[in-house]
Amino acid sequence: MEKIVLISFDVEPDCPPYLSSTTGIEQGMPLILELLSTENVRATFFTTAVIAEKFPKIVKRIVDEGHELGCHGYRHERFDKLSYDEARKAIEKATTLLRRFGDVISFRAPNLMFPEHYIRILIDNNYMSDSSNAKYKPPFPRGLEIFEEGIIRVPASVTSSVLRLPWRIQKAIHSRLKSPIVYFAHPWEYVDMRKKKVRFDCKFGTGEHALKNLQRLIQFHREKGAVFMTFREFVKLVFSSRIQFASQMLSNNTHNFFVKSQSNTLQDFHGNL
Template identity: 30%
Template structure:
């Protein structure tokens, strides 16, 4: 009797620093980024060590702004056998950009990452999952810029992003361009976020593990999990003056995050987005 091997899930990291988080934009001017203490190198190095300990390869959606200032970080990602992907250049929400501005952002980021990393960049993730029903033209722009997949449409209801009616699993959004959404679990006639970020830090680990296992077993689909380097950095400088909700979302359980990631790497099989999703055909879905 043959035993079905466990599903390989996609582990993804959005490479940005704490002061570049969209929720902090009202409190930290973009022009002041260079004067802030940058901790992304230390945090990514720690993540790379953790992945190596568990023999896991992942996808790093990396800002062009970071790559330009820390090229050794980019080369360390590639040398570790991980996928180098794009998070845009300057962490600007797609919903705040014109089509021309968006093309310039994703084209410059792709070119910069490829020049530094020496590999083709095929994937893109929008800052704050900022592609949705109001700006689906962005999918055409990604296709035109030469990307093969996006992971930018989160099929949930959220106060800052989300497209609840979007497909839950990988689909061909445009000819030659796949959309690979962050993972949700269907329950109570709605999509519940089950793919990392602040939800993973907030919820008990056992609940997050159960939700991912439900997706693997009941939906028979790979999960897409994401987190940020600043989420393992309990000593990051605190941003003053932020609202209670923002402060809670950003800092909750940061001190426990690295330990939880270790558990996650042990409890599931993980791999790169391109290795999991690009070789296979996916069901066609239409977003217009």
């Protein structure tokens, strides 16, 4: 089975919380959208409601060009610092605003910080995927978590700054990643940030270098026969053919996945490959 690759972008102000400028949206987004169109790849854009309100034309372009619009919170708030009720209000408000542009069923919390029991809020708001966790961050999920309530947690595979390393270094990382491979990056990374007063990891390799590497990344996986998908396409594939998908994953030994329930009766389902 070919590897599945999900490319995603977190559409937010420049390098939050350090800056509140939006050069990434104004200058980075058109470059990303052009490149994806040239390479004929559909991606998922997790967008904050505040950005969508301020830049409706860009959000409309995301949807019109066949990409998926996802939710990245209302104003890029840290959900682990909000109470359950505050989180619920922020998600409901953001969802209502973003759904004016089209259906929104995929979510990623800012800073990849989202308490697991808050998934109930996503279920109640008809989300089908959550990508608020990462394989390289505690509690180090090893693969997909499929909740019986009908939502899948799809963890990010690597942090965004990996995509700005010199190509020969990152190439070795990409070939070792397990499917489904989830990448994320930010519009501001495609603008030259080197002269801005921000942390080093918000600056290095930004601008043209990052854009060139994004193209190399797409071409690298394509040459190996990968299938590019949005989160929406991926979750629909899993739910529509769960048994078949499971057996394919298991026979190829390329994926881990677990079936869970929000009532916390974790069933380790073929969990230890």
